[in-house]
Amino acid sequence: MKYNDKTWPVVLGISGASGAIYGREIFDRLLGAGVPLHVVITPTGKGILKAELGLETEYFHKPGVVVHDNSRYDSPIASGSFPTSGMVVAPCSMGCLARIAAGASTDLLERAADVHIKERRPLVLVPRETPLSDIHLENMLRLSRAGVVILPAMPGFTHSPGTFDDLAAFIAGRVLDQLKIPQDFAPRYGGG
Numbered sequence: 001m002k003y004n005d006k007t008w009p010v011v012l013g014i015s016g017a018s019g020a021i022y023g024r025e026i027f028d029r030l031l032g033a034g035v036p037l038h039v040v041i042t043p044t045g046k047g048i049l050k051a052e053l054g055l056e057t058e059y060f061h062k063p064g065v066v067v068h069d070n071s072r073y074d075s076p077i078a079s080g081s082f083p084t085s086g087m088v089v090a091p092c093s094m095g096c097l098a099r100i101a102a103g104a105s106t107d108l109l110e111r112a113a114d115v116h117i118k119e120r121r122p123l124v125l126v127p128r129e130t131p132l133s134d135i136h137l138e139n140m141l142r143l144s145r146a147g148v149v150i151l152p153a154m155p156g157f158t159h160s161p162g163t164f165d166d167l168a169a170f171i172a173g174r175v176l177d178q179l180k181i182p183q184d185f186a187p188r189y190g191g192g
């Protein structure tokens with residue numbers, strides 16, 4: 001199944017939380033759906049990709065993908081004038097989420113998220129932390145009230161996942177659903 005809108009890309013941010021597999025799976029699935037991608041990864045995100053998956057940033061350098069330097073603001077995704085169909089941050093650390101919630105962007109990833117909020121475009125955050133403090137929960141509520149989708153890295157188990165990849169695909173499927181990108185790889189309750 002291929003995504004029809006070839007014009008407007010999706011921005012994928014990978015921040016410094018455990019669960020790099022979610023970022024990689026969402027990247028692979030968006031690319032597989034034919035979606036043009038702009039990718040931005042924080043320094044801690046890069047370290048976790050390497051530690052958890054053995055992946056270097058080079059993995060993301062593929063046709064149809066623009067990989068940005070997170071320390072530079074002179075990038076198109078830092079501006080609302082650059083059209084996108086949405087953004088996802090996966091995994092999203094509590095620090096990254098807090099800075100987005102405060103509107104206090106300190107790097108390109110956070111600025112791009114800020115732009116998606118101000119432009120009223122889809123922004124999906126996939127936070128990973130446990131347990132959650134009052135501050136984490138209040139930040140998430142604040143973002144949700146601003147129209148941001150909080151889609152925690154909480155895969156379901158009713159479809160009897162057998163591998164980590166099955167769990168990551170569950171979350172990737174829910175993310176593509178939120179971005180209204182057709183997908184049929186993730187299980188749906190009742191098989192529909």
Ligand SMILES: Cc1cc2nc3c(=O)[nH]c(=O)nc-3n(C[C@H](O)[C@H](O)[C@H](O)COP(=O)(O)O)c2cc1C
Pocket residue numbers: 015016017018019042043044045048092093094095096128129
């Ligand atoms: C190995 C490692 C794992 C981490 N895992 C998490 C995590 O699961 N959730 C979280 O909120 N922060 C986690 N952190 C802390 C964040 O990376 C840090 O507080 C900060 O938000 C990093 O900024 P960034 O997310 O913009 O890269 C982790 C840090 C390291 C070094």
